[in-house]
Amino acid sequence: MIITRGLTKRYGRVVAVDDVDLEVREGDRYGFLGPNGSGKTTLVRLLLGLVYATSGEIEVLGSSAPARVLPSIGALVEGPAAYPHLSGRQNLSLLDAAGPGGRRRTRKRRIEDALEQVGLAGVDRRPVRAYSLGMRQRLGLAAALLRQPRLLILDEPTNGLDPRGIREIRDLLITLNEAGTTVFLSSHLLAEVEALCTRVGIVDRGRLVVQDSMDSLRAPTGHVVLETPDAAQVVGILDGQVVTRDGTRLVVRHPDPAELNATLVREGVRVSAIGAERRTLEEVVLNVTGHGSDRVERTP
Structure with missing residues (x-):
């Protein structure tokens, strides 16, 4: 589902992603971990074609051009954006109408299903400016689910949710995965990744330092x-x-x-x-990573 070879992204002297060989297999629930400033969000943006690589190769859903397969990918990157004066339903309708693959005849049904899946069916007509942080996060996840994607790429999807909400999203992702959706999840919540994911990749200072099954890491x-x-x-x-x-x-x-x-x-x-x-997942991560950093520099 996702393969990268020697993937590197530099911003001047700052190396955000450094020679990463990533492999996400079909059916995985893949947890992507690392300290602040380790390159996680930059790598997610590379996978979605939001930024371009300095060098290396990316293959997503069998394509080397992520833009071509975006209709088959659901994504939530950092904080979800929405028009604050419109309702959640109206925001989803506008989003679904943009780009290929959003058939108008089935739009209403798909929006209702997505809102139901994330627990917003009862409040979907409120303006988004009245939403809590957790509700905005749920709306962003609903947007990612609109097209029934083969691949979900999620960056901190449970940000702002209470414990019950986190459990509901975890159960939803497991259900979607069992129905055939591959899940790629970037998160700081180690306990949640440990409960959800079947494979794990850990980055530190831009480099992929661990990639293995959860069972192997916790043997x-x-x-x-x-x-x-x-x-x-x-x-x-x-x-x-x-x-x-x-x-x-x-x-x-x-x-x-x-x-x-x-x-x-x-x-x-x-x-x-x-x-x-x-070993707990926390022990594994702490053993292979250093302190968090907002900068990763390579001496010229």
Whole structure:
């Protein structure tokens, strides 16, 4: 669905996107992560043809010219724009009438479906100037869904939404994905990406530093996390296997939680909780990225 090869974007001496080889497969829910200033939004704009690459190649939906396939792409980039004096429905009607692919005969039905999907069906006749930030974000997402796209490219789609709204949008994206829509999501909400996405790309200082499945990134580390009031006893039993101890919590070098649990129970240890250690997505991101930056410079 999306392939880039050596994609680079420079603004003078500032390198916003640096030699990126991106691969988004059909059916992915792809989470795109990185610190502020790492090049995420610039790369999204490159994919949509809003800015031109300095060098490298882009292929979206099999085309090297993103403008040709835009009717098959739904996009929400940064803050959605709308005419404030018009209602949400009127804004969507104007947007749908612009460009190819928006058949007039089915426009009303498509607008109603999009508003229903994002939870705006009951307030769609209010002027947009009366919308909250979360409602504006929902309207932007409705605009992205108008043409029933094969590919959704979303930049911070849950910005301004409350926890219930975030959950509703997540469920909507999963439903759309299961129906055949590929989702490319740029976000700072790591917990949300962890709950939603099947593959992840992480950028740092313009470079793609990680691209892998969520399952691989969060695979067991080979350690076991153990909670017990008998922590001191465990240290004695597992001489040399305890990696860290924090009160009643221990991390133990052992491949099998069930086997370790049986061993400790035989020794009379009271086990409150036990399980394989897995890295969180936050730990993965912090491990491969530096501090956020608004500038990425390369020495000439």
